[in-house]
Amino acid sequence: MRGVKRKRGTNCNLLEQGLEKFYDACVAKELRAVSYDMMITKAQKISEELISNSLVESEDLPGTDTAWKSFVQRFLAKRAIKSKKLHGEAAVADIAAAEKFLTNEWPDIFASVDNDDSRVWNMDETGLFWRALPDRTLSRSDKRLAGGKTQKDRITFAVAVSMAGEKLFLHGMGNSKNPRAVAAAKSTPADVLGGRWNSNPKAWMNSEVFGLDISRKLRQRNKKIVLLVDNCPGHKADAVESKLDFVRVVFLPKNTTSIIQPCDAGIIQAFKSGYRRLMLRKVI
Structure with a gap:
């Protein structure tokens, strides 16, 4: 009926x-x-x-x-079940290994620099798709929108932070030695970024660059420094410790960086968010 x-x-x-x-x-x-x-x-x-x-x-x-x-x-x-985007790597983090490191190893590491927050640093790299625009936009409900191809031009940035809150931009790395966008401005990548610029085919960290960045930025402190890094193949302790005897490189346990590494706890995300805001203002 x-x-x-x-x-x-x-x-x-x-x-x-x-x-x-x-x-x-x-x-x-x-x-x-x-x-x-x-x-x-x-x-x-x-x-x-x-x-x-x-x-x-x-x-x-x-x-x-x-x-x-x-x-x-x-x-x-x-049942109030909604689709949600997965973020980060916390789901595969080794919590037991992180707790063991913080309980058994960290006290001695911190004591080696006299429990001085300014002498404990963390360094990490991140890839930035610097030309990519947001994948969301405002639209009237009755208007259908067509998407475009996402720009995948990537730059790798390395940043470092201390327990005292000091921040350092170490370097940027891309595929080109002198990117066209920078050359058009009659400048150099190092001047634009305010830090060292390197290039290689994969635009990623290697042991040579790792040693140069730490040597250049931390040489002036001349105090015993602890540098916490993840187990990236490009992070070679010998590349730093052979040049600077006052820098001790400490590798964080495998699968723990998402929960105990400061740069993964929002610092890099804040850096990327700030870049996006500046980029969109430039577009406007």
């Missing part, structure tokens, strides 16, 4: 119960790749099992792709 909604019985309830059991199992196993399409596929498999066991009739279940999408949307909305 027109205007009368069909009452859903226990058939869809059985399907929802099976789908909810599947989602809870994914959460219990800490499976982070649970997607919208996966839920639709699982719902269809559950329905096939219900039909084969004569628990439901095929007419009582969604029959088209659109109907299945609507069913899963209602299922997720009823």
